[in-house]
Amino acid sequence: MNISEFSKIAGVSKSAVSRYFNDGYLSEEKRAQIEKAIQITGYAPSIAARSVKTRVTKLVGVILPKLSSESCSRITEGIDEVLEAEGYKLILVNTANNPLKEIESLELFRQNRVDGVILLGTVFTELHKSVLKKMHVPVVIVGQRLKGFNCVCHNDEGAAYALTRQMLKNGAKRPAIIGVTPEDKAAGKARLDGFLRALNEFHVATGGKLTEIAQFSMDSGYDHAKHLFSQAGPKPDCLFCATDDIASGAMLYLREQGLRVPEDVMVCGIGDTKIAKNTYCPLTTARLHYKTAGIEAANMILSSIRHGDKIQRTLQLDYDIVERESTKRETV
Amino acid sequence: MNISEFSKIAGVSKSAVSRYFNDGYLSEEKRAQIEKAIQITGYAPSIAARSVKTRVTKLVGVILPKLSSESCSRITEGIDEVLEAEGYKLILVNTANNPLKEIESLELFRQNRVDGVILLGTVFTELHKSVLKKMHVPVVIVGQRLKGFNCVCHNDEGAAYALTRQMLKNGAKRPAIIGVTPEDKAAGKARLDGFLRALNEFHVATGGKLTEIAQFSMDSGYDHAKHLFSQAGPKPDCLFCATDDIASGAMLYLREQGLRVPEDVMVCGIGDTKIAKNTYCPLTTARLHYKTAGIEAANMILSSIRHGDKIQRTLQLDYDIVERESTKRETV
DNA sequence: CTGAAAGCGCTAACAA
DNA sequence: TTGTTAGCGCTTTCAG
Numbered sequence: 175m176n177i178s179e180f181s182k183i184a185g186v187s188k189s190a191v192s193r194y195f196n197d198g199y200l201s202e203e204k205r206a207q208i209e210k211a212i213q214i215t216g217y218a219p220s221i222a223a224r225s226v227k228t229r230v231t232k233l234v235g236v237i238l239p240k241l242s243s244e245s246c247s248r249i250t251e252g253i254d255e256v257l258e259a260e261g262y263k264l265i266l267v268n269t270a271n272n273p274l275k276e277i278e279s280l281e282l283f284r285q286n287r288v289d290g291v292i293l294l295g296t297v298f299t300e301l302h303k304s305v306l307k308k309m310h311v312p313v314v315i316v317g318q319r320l321k322g323f324n325c326v327c328h329n330d331e332g333a334a335y336a337l338t339r340q341m342l343k344n345g346a347k348r349p350a351i352i353g354v355t356p357e358d359k360a361a362g363k364a365r366l367d368g369f370l371r372a373l374n375e376f377h378v379a380t381g382g383k384l385t386e387i388a389q390f391s392m393d394s395g396y397d398h399a400k401h402l403f404s405q406a407g408p409k410p411d412c413l414f415c416a417t418d419d420i421a422s423g424a425m426l427y428l429r430e431q432g433l434r435v436p437e438d439v440m441v442c443g444i445g446d447t448k449i450a451k452n453t454y455c456p457l458t459t460a461r462l463h464y465k466t467a468g469i470e471a472a473n474m475i476l477s478s479i480r481h482g483d484k485i486q487r488t489l490q491l492d493y494d495i496v497e498r499e500s501t502k503r504e505t506v
Numbered sequence: 507m508n509i510s511e512f513s514k515i516a517g518v519s520k521s522a523v524s525r526y527f528n529d530g531y532l533s534e535e536k537r538a539q540i541e542k543a544i545q546i547t548g549y550a551p552s553i554a555a556r557s558v559k560t561r562v563t564k565l566v567g568v569i570l571p572k573l574s575s576e577s578c579s580r581i582t583e584g585i586d587e588v589l590e591a592e593g594y595k596l597i598l599v600n601t602a603n604n605p606l607k608e609i610e611s612l613e614l615f616r617q618n619r620v621d622g623v624i625l626l627g628t629v630f631t632e633l634h635k636s637v638l639k640k641m642h643v644p645v646v647i648v649g650q651r652l653k654g655f656n657c658v659c660h661n662d663e664g665a666a667y668a669l670t671r672q673m674l675k676n677g678a679k680r681p682a683i684i685g686v687t688p689e690d691k692a693a694g695k696a697r698l699d700g701f702l703r704a705l706n707e708f709h710v711a712t713g714g715k716l717t718e719i720a721q722f723s724m725d726s727g728y729d730h731a732k733h734l735f736s737q738a739g740p741k742p743d744c745l746f747c748a749t750d751d752i753a754s755g756a757m758l759y760l761r762e763q764g765l766r767v768p769e770d771v772m773v774c775g776i777g778d779t780k781i782a783k784n785t786y787c788p789l790t791t792a793r794l795h796y797k798t799a800g801i802e803a804a805n806m807i808l809s810s811i812r813h814g815d816k817i818q819r820t821l822q823l824d825y826d827i828v829e830r831e832s833t834k835r836e837t838v
Numbered sequence: 839c840t841g842a843a844a845g846c847g848c849t850a851a852c853a854a
Numbered sequence: 855t856t857g858t859t860a861g862c863g864c865t866t867t868c869a870g
Contacts, residue, residue, distance in 0.1 A: 175617075176846085176847050176848085177847060177848060177849095178847080178848095186856090186857090187856070187857045187858080188847095188848080188849090188857080188858090189849085189850085189856070189857060189858080190855095190856070190857080191848095192848070192849055192850085193849095193855095193856090196849080196850095199855070199856095200855080200856090201855065201856085204855090204856085216616070216617070216640065217617075218613075218616065218617045218618065219618075219847080219848070220558065220617075220618045220846090220847055220848070221618055221619045222554045222555075222557035222558050222563065222618065222619075222846095222847080222848090223554075223558045223846070223847035223848040223849090223862090224847080224848055224849075225554035225848090225862095226552065226554050226555045226558055226846090226847080226848070226849090226862045226863060226864080227847090227848055227849045227850080227861085227862050227863095228848090228849070228850095228862090229862085231554065233597070240583075241579050241582055241583045241586065242576065242579040242580045242582075242583045243579075244574065244576075247573050247574040247575075247579045248574045250573055250574075250598075251572075251573045251574045251600060254573065254598065254599075254600045255600075255602075258599070258600070263597050263598070263599065264597065264598045265565070265595050265596065265597050265598070266582075266586065266595070266596045266597070266598050267586075267590070267595065268582075268583060268586045268587075268590070270587075281550075284548070284550065285507075285548070285549075285550045285552075286550065286551075286552045286553055286554065287553045287554075308548065392780060392783070392784075419780075422780075422784050425784075426783065426784070448724065448751075448754075448781060449780060449781055449784055451724070451758065452724075452754050452757075452758070452781055452784055452785050452786070453784050453786070454784070454785070454786035454787075455786075508862085508863050508864085509863060509864060509865095510863080510864095518840090518841090519840070519841045519842080520841080520842090520863095520864080520865090521840070521841055521842080521865085521866080522839095522840070522841080523864095524864065524865055524866080525839095525840090525865095527864095528865075528866095531839070531840090532839075532840090533839065533840085536839090536840085551863080551864070552862090552863055552864070554862090554863080554864090555846090555862070555863035555864040555865090556863080556864055556865075557846095557864090558845095558846045558847060558848080558862090558863080558864070558865090559845085559846050559847095559863090559864055559865045559866080560846090560864090560865070561846085
């Protein structure tokens with residue numbers, strides 16, 4: 175069923191039908207006729223054909239590294255909340271942590287198919303930047319800051335600093351970190367920087383052997399805790415983890431080894447995801463506002479789509495420290 | 507840049523360009539010319555215009571109740587894995603547990619925009635069924651069974667039965683349940699049925715006061731545990747929860763009250779999500795194969811799209827019992 | 839193997 | 855207000 179056929183059934187012209195589904199500008203009679211015809215036929219206009227003419231798709235592409243991670247899904251939920259209210263739908267690409275797929279997807283979105291792209295960023299290569307520069311649709315990056323682009327990001331360095339400082343203040347003497355790749359400027363580099371800044375402030379040596387680089391997962395946290403605590407020499411007495419998931423995995427290992435949290439080892443994570451409340455020793459962490467980040471990113475992309483904002487902006491959302499038992503220690 | 511303009515730059519006809527991006531029926535020379543022109547111009551064909559002609563969008567709609575739930579995101583991940591390999595993209599609708607939005611989205615997808623729809627189902631009303639019947643594109647339902655439609659679902663009743671039976675076998679005498687609305691035939695009704703079947707088998711009375719109906723969340727689990735344990739009369743000594751999240755919330759309450767798990771109260775959940783491993787007393791649960799469900803649903807929709815299968819099928823995936831500490835009890 | 843031309847379903851400018 | 859008409863950018867016969 176197409177518009178011509180339908181317009182005949184409704185007894186009006188094609189334009190009338192088009193107007194019905196668009197601006198309005200229509201008499202009540204025609205409107206009623208069309209409505210009746212819709213009841214009968216179930217007609218709905220083809221979005222593809224409309225897009226050819228109008229050049230708008232009402233689609234926004236969302237590229238993310240791992241859909242089943244709580245942070246990504248909460249950001250995406252925020253994005254969707256705003257965009258769906260404006261009649262946009264999300265088209266999703268899960269790159270499964272494969273940077274090549276990020277590039278591919280950007281290329282795919284480059285000229286058509288979507289009105290804008292939101293990229294939940296991880297690692298940016300030169301290739302990324304060059305592809306991003308060539309985009310013909312607005313782009314917003316979430317979770318990272320990249321000069322020359324619209325970004326919504328967290329205060330990663332500040333959160334890591336505050337958490338580490340807290341552990342040191344509570345009496346920890348020998349801090350270790352399980353971070354992620356510093357190629358990830360936010361979750362990797364910035365959080366490491368924050369950790370180091372606190373160490374520096376407390377004049378604590380930063381033993382290189384006490385630095386692990388993990389993947390974004392519980393299992394990886396477990397493995398790296400094992401590695402960390404299997405080394406010769408004095409054991410760490412506090413552990414800063416780049417994410418709650420890593421922290422939860424590390425805690426699983428500590429428990430296995432009969433090491434008490436926080437008495438023997440303090441632990442903290444970042445994110446304040448669901449797991450933090452539930453670990454056997456409730457996890458101190460920094461709440462990052464994932465959903466809000468999604469909402470703000472959606473607002474930015476909307477504004478770019480509508481007004482073609484040429485001036486780029488970076489929005490940083492702050493964290494809240496959530497202190498639970500995993501970093502508390504009675505001062506002796 | 508459109509195909510006409512581009513074909514001039516490439517020095518070939520529009521048809522040649524179209525063939526390049528489709529079947530290929532093209533000489534090497536022309537192919538090379540086109541490739542060179544692409545390098546220069548960055549031309550890519552408009553998907554919308556293609557869809558108008560071919561009537562395929564290479565898009566599959568996914569409707570789900572809550573993106574940020576681990577089960578939904580894992581199912582979606584499975585769907586994406588299969589579909590993206592076949593060149594399809596996902597268009598996502600997060601209904602935020604609003605059944606009206608399910609209907610709206612189905613209507614939107616009814617005639618166009620997507621080649622197929624995968625619905626992560628919750629509660630089905632008559633309206634749902636009538637809208638589903640009118641769909642002009644293939645539909646697959648995940649997580650529920652609905653006669654007359656393609657479904658991929660779990661063995662909810664069996665899992666609930668096996669878990670409850672386990673607790674009873676381990677010596678529990680006074681079982682309680684925190685379920686979800688029985689309008690949800692899978693997570694609500696079937697799991698309650700399984701629970702009751704086990705009680706029946708062990709000749710345990712099913713005190714109506716020991717049945718709570720919660721939402722799908724940790725907080726709700728907490729609240730309903732509180733309600734359950736605040737009642738007069740003997741307290742339950744084992745607690746079957748419809749989901750891991752509910753169980754984790756309930757456990758938080760028990761801990762607050764100084765009730766030990768499993769010594770005072772056994773607890774189990776369903777799903778085997780990340781949280782189950784991390785609760786202060788590791789949670790016994792039934793692993794449901796979410797990602798596999800997504801993969802199978804994607805295969806089904808692909809098959810329907812391609813061969814227009816008219817005969818409907820229901821695929822049930824079985825569970826695995828994962829016994830952790832929360833249901834263990836030394837027999838006295 | 840190639841190009842001309844018709845037409846997919848829709849929107850929007852224009853004339854009425 | 856309304857209908858006619860000329861495209862939007864592409865695919866796909868069809869004749870060469």
